[in-house]
Amino acid sequence: MTVSIHPLKKYTRSHITRTTTCPGCGIGIVSQAILRAIDELEFNMDDFVFVSGIGCSAWIPSPLYNTDTLHTTHGRPIAFATGVKLGLPNKNVMVISGDGDLAAIGGNHLIHAARRNINLTVILLNNGIYGMTGGQTAPTTPRGLTTITSPYGTMEHNFDITPMVVTAGASYAARWTTYHPRQMTRSIKKAIQKKGFALIEAMSQCPVQYGRVSKLGKAVDMLKDFKVNSVKINKARNMEPEALLGKIVIGEFVDIEKAELSEECMNLRRKMMEAM
């Protein structure tokens, strides 16, 4: 009998045999995209430090990925990662967390890290709801949706995260859905290699909580919905705002070069040393 081992198994801790995700969750697709990107770039896991917050998607690296992993308080992984990156400027520091963690309670850190243009790769999984706590309204929940904490429908407008991070100053930002794992992998590769703040917003299905309240159904139905409702950014630029209602704009939103913080810190230190 031959034993087949998953090609990405080498990147995970061997004693972690169970994940915390529900059946049909999009986390598996995003996690594979991350590990495939690392694999295709021929990076070693030791080249990375992973930082995550609280919520379902924070459990992607924590404690599964076999390297230094930091599982922080709710909303703060980017703030912790800022300290890690300045302490270890030569490591790739990747933050993996959800929309509630990074865009609600941690929204301030997200935009400020983008403004600083510190060399972090942030994978933000957006499922439009608080999954782990049982399906409450998130700042990413579409207006009007009925959830456990919006029994009469949400009255608030939702965040459009990727454009917000672009405006805040990110060097690289892209949005894909779990229906687009290959494109997502390519973008994650670019994000890792980008010298500067890079965001990947991964629209991800949560059939157990979001699928239930949105009546979108099970995982496959939600993936089909991603397929039908996704619009490439080039096409979206020529569309009327009304036509884009309910659509998911996907693709690369920004890809630029500019001064990066951890390198600037090293430059300052060098300058000070030379002056002494």
Added chain:
Amino acid sequence: MKKDVVFVQGNEACVRGALYAGLDFFAGYPITPSTEIAELLSRRLPAKRGKFIQMEDEISSMCAIVGASLTGKKVMTATSGPGFSLKQEALGFAVMTETPCVIVDVQRGGPSTGLPTSVSQGDVMQARWGTHGDHAVIALTASNSQDVFAITVEAFNLAETFRTPVILLLDEVVGHTRERLVEPKAGEIDVVERLKTSVPEGTDYHPYLPREDGRLPMSDFGGVHRHHVTGLAHDMWGFPSNKPDVVYGLMHHLIDKIEGHVNEITRVKEFFVDDAECLLISYGSAARTTRHVVENRRARGEKLGLLELQTLWPFPADLVRERCASANHIIVVEMNMGQILGEVKKVVKNPDGVFLANRIDGGFITPADVLNIIRITQGKGV
């Protein structure tokens, strides 16, 4: 004038002490009356091969220093009451993950925005119980620039020795009073470096398994050992666990490593304590006023003594009980409603003989404020 004598604020003495102790990384946010610490470090740290970052808020400053500490750096942040409140969650994370760091709180009047430019000592209990859950913590204080320098070095030493956050409770008067500081030469005060693991690469490393002496050697992020750090209850590898026996061991370890070393952590200064009939207990800038009163009255032959606490947490219960045993009256002098008074009452034989001399209006406590209480204990009335 000799070169190593400077005329500085307490906040600057703290900065000089931190650099003496080997500070590598500072993250902060502007807040009165602690801002000078960030200002001075933004200028001096890069010249000392360190890094300074002004974060977007108090929360992220605390998080950033914990992140940097895990990479092997000596780290510090500085704030005042409102900011100290915001740092509490991440402070608890540092307690749980046993990450060395120093948090300076230059106390001002509270609650809330309170009195931003006035003195207070109202954060003593917040230092003890500010973050949620059962835990132990180290909090130090000092009353003048010379002591601030030394106690800042101590704060870093204790943080490294016990792998714990150490809170440095200064106050507005200590922070802003300009006075003489004789800067110690290198080597004059011991500096404790981080205890790194000697476990070789490829061998199982337990980041949370204490050695026989109770210390936990660390492995930096990016080092030869890959490890997991989480705020969840965890086993000796750092992996999440909710097994009752594992959690029991963790909780007792976190508390015992500090509460079980009170004598090692305790720093006090004593003035005429041995034969004091009336013993005054004070700390921080309030101890300056108290010392003035004690020395004046001693000159008149009155048997007053001062026990100046520099370690507030863990509270030096045995030492305080012993020093108080032979005094007729105990007066606790502090600028709050009796946060240390309660601790003293808890440990002495006769709690009814412990009195409070305090001030909570933003004004600095005066000798008259203390003398009024002394007169009452002497049966003289005010």
